[in-house]
Every structure is written in structure tokens, then in C-alpha cells.
Amino acid sequence: MALAGMLLVLTGALSGCVTGSSIEDTIALEEPADDAHCQSLLMRPGELVYAQCRLAMRKTYLNDYNNRKAVIQKSYGPVTGHLDVTLRADAFCNYDETVKQVTAGLSDDAAAENAYQTCATTREELAAAFTDATGQPGAVLVEAERPTILAQNRQAIREARVVIKGPPGSVLVTESEVAIQNAPGAPPPAGLTPPAPLAQ
Numbered sequence: 001m002a003l004a005g006m007l008l009v010l011t012g013a014l015s016g017c018v019t020g021s022s023i024e025d026t027i028a029l030e031e032p033a034d035d036a037h038c039q040s041l042l043m044r045p046g047e048l049v050y051a052q053c054r055l056a057m058r059k060t061y062l063n064d065y066n067n068r069k070a071v072i073q074k075s076y077g078p079v080t081g082h083l084d085v086t087l088r089a090d091a092f093c094n095y096d097e098t099v100k101q102v103t104a105g106l107s108d109d110a111a112a113e114n115a116y117q118t119c120a121t122t123r124e125e126l127a128a129a130f131t132d133a134t135g136q137p138g139a140v141l142v143e144a145e146r147p148t149i150l151a152q153n154r155q156a157i158r159e160a161r162v163v164i165k166g167p168p169g170s171v172l173v174t175e176s177e178v179a180i181q182n183a184p185g186a187p188p189p190a191g192l193t194p195p196a197p198l199a200q
Contacts, residue, residue, distance in 0.1 A: 097118045
């Protein structure tokens with residue numbers, strides 16, 4: 001009964017971290033400063049790294065981590081030391097593994113679940129650190145956080161699908177095109193003159 005009670009309290013607190021607002025309400029497609037910054041790093045709309053850059057500017061991963069940390073602190077006290085390190089690692093793992101699937105054509109639920117399963121190791125490390133820090137079973141945290149993590153993952157893949165397109169009117173560069181253009185010995189894009197060979 002004690003375990004079930006703790007789980008119910010923590011689950012209720014975590015569920016409050018996820019809002020029902022639409023992606024269109026939370027993301028402005030035209031963010032010239034963010035777009036300009038990422039393009040200045042030679043990242044182009046349509047590339048995975050461009051989406052990752054834009055989401056980094058939005059602090060998507062840090063917001064997910066901070067939301068989870070705040071809930072744990074509210075119920076169990078300060079999240080410091082190894083517990084904080086493992087929480088941060090698990091939050092980043094879920095975010096990163098989710099966004100990597102932005103060009104895979106999967107549903108939100110499939111991408112979210114794939115990322116969650118891929119992060120089993122960081123989740124186990126977090127559960128162990130939680131037990132060490134609080135004396136409570138790691139299963140309490142794992143079961144309570146699962147709905148929130150999946151919701152955060154779904155939000156991340158939705159955001160990635162929006163920002164990877166760049167501002168309206170952007171010319172998209174597909175991942176396959178980038179791979180071909182960057183291949184050793186590939187001809188330069190049309191209109192560009194290849195550099196002259198160095199003199200021997």
C-alpha cells in the first residue's frame with residue numbers, strides 16, 4: 001500500500017508538467033535569430049543537425065530535465081550529486097533518441113516508445129541513484145515518470161518535425177542529398193568551380 005500511495009502522488013505531480021497546447025501555439029515557425037544562428041554553423045533546413053540545433057536554441061531538453069527534476073524535488077527533496085547526473089543523462093537520452101527519428105516517418109507514439117526503450121540503461125542508472133538518495137524503490141520513480149517521459153518524447157518529435165523545415169519558404173536539403181554531396185570525390189553542386197589541385 002505504501003508503494004502504491006507514493007506512486008499515485010508522484011504520478012499526479014508529474015502529469016501536471018505536460019500541457020495540452022498545440023505545437024502551433026508553442027512554436028513560432030519564423031524565428032529568424034534561431035534560424036540564422038543554425039545556418040551560420042552550416043546547418044540547413046531538412047538536415048537532422050539543423051533540427052537538433054533549433055531545438056537546442058529552444059532548450060527543449062533542458063526544459064524536460066528541469067520539469068522532471070522539479071517534481072522529484074517536490075516529493076523527495078533536493079536532487080543533487082549522482083541522482084542529478086543520472087536524471088540529466090536520462091532526459092538527454094530520451095530527447096536525443098527521439099529527435100534522431102524525425103526523418104524516419106514514424107508516428108509520434110512509435111518514436112516516443114522507441115526512444116524510451118533505447119534509454120533503458122540510463123533509466124536503470126537513474127532508478128539506482130534514486131534508491132541510493134531516497135531509500136525508496138527505484139520502481140516508484142520509473143513507473144511514475146513513464147507517462148511524462150513518453151509525453152515529452154512525443155512533444156519533442158512534433159517540435160522536431162516543425163523546426164526541421166525552417167522558416168516558411170526555406171529550401172530543404174534532405175539527409176540523402178547531404179550524404180551524397182559530402183561523399184569523398186563527389187562533384188561540386190551546380191554552378192560551383194572545384195578548387196584547383198595544389199602544386200606539387
